[in-house]
Amino acid sequence: MSPRETRFRETMLGTVRLDGREPPRRIRLDLHARAGGVLRPWATTRAGLTGRVRITGLADDPHATGELEISPLARRRIRYRVPFTAGDRRLLLDGWKSVTPAHPLTSMTRLPFTLYEDGARVGEGALRFPLATGLLPFLASFRFPRPADRRNTQTPDGPEADGRHLAPRWDGTAGRTEVWYTTLTDPATGTGIWLHHELTAPTDGSRPRAHGWAAAFPQDGPVRHARFGPVPWPGRSPAGATTGAPAG
Numbered sequence: 001m002s003p004r005e006t007r008f009r010e011t012m013l014g015t016v017r018l019d020g021r022e023p024p025r026r027i028r029l030d031l032h033a034r035a036g037g038v039l040r041p042w043a044t045t046r047a048g049l050t051g052r053v054r055i056t057g058l059a060d061d062p063h064a065t066g067e068l069e070i071s072p073l074a075r076r077r078i079r080y081r082v083p084f085t086a087g088d089r090r091l092l093l094d095g096w097k098s099v100t101p102a103h104p105l106t107s108m109t110r111l112p113f114t115l116y117e118d119g120a121r122v123g124e125g126a127l128r129f130p131l132a133t134g135l136l137p138f139l140a141s142f143r144f145p146r147p148a149d150r151r152n153t154q155t156p157d158g159p160e161a162d163g164r165h166l167a168p169r170w171d172g173t174a175g176r177t178e179v180w181y182t183t184l185t186d187p188a189t190g191t192g193i194w195l196h197h198e199l200t201a202p203t204d205g206s207r208p209r210a211h212g213w214a215a216a217f218p219q220d221g222p223v224r225h226a227r228f229g230p231v232p233w234p235g236r237s238p239a240g241a242t243t244g245a246p247a248g
Helices: 104-109 131-140
Strands: 006-018 025-035 045-055 059-071 077-086 089-098 110-117 120-128 177-185 192-200 209-217 224-232 245-247
Touching: 006 045, 006 110, 006 131, 025 059, 025 077, 025 120, 045 077, 059 089, 089 104, 104 110, 104 209, 104 224, 131 224
Parallel strands: none
Antiparallel strands: 006 025, 006 120, 025 045, 045 059, 059 077, 077 089, 089 110, 110 120, 177 192, 177 245, 192 209, 209 224
């Protein structure tokens, strides 16, 4: 077993339509994931989920628990199964992100799902990960605690929440740029993926900002490229929680 866990938070927003009922309702998931090892994109990793499920006029369950299957290359999907309470009803949200190198951002940020009650389909909808507002908090939420860090855990974040583990390197000094990036290759198709993220503090005294891009490099076809940002820096560096390459 890996000597470290992986923990992170994710928020998704969307709509759901209940069978035979109009109009669509807003839905929001605020989830905390915890896996027993370090995530490996080429493998299948299973994680437990805890969090809050809210559906306008139907549900607000702050104690939902479920499971997450992370398999972006082996199975080309990231599957969510989250049972939750809606009044006196017990529902199950089941859906997955279908990962494709041709559309890396879209496929990794859209979650179509179905709602079930007692095994019967009762609704369907779609959730989206908000890149503009959610990417920085998502990256900054990653933690890789050792098993010894689990003792005396009082919150879902565990003792690492006090900042002792993987402290951010970012200090906000004017003129500093910090870079976080990762690359991977799909073993089935040979397509390469590059995710690049930067935090920059301008020398003119303006507010630090973040921006970056994602690119797919198919073996037989043109490069696909998408940018995100710039957005104001929220006060914490994602490089403190993931492997990064600080520059400047």
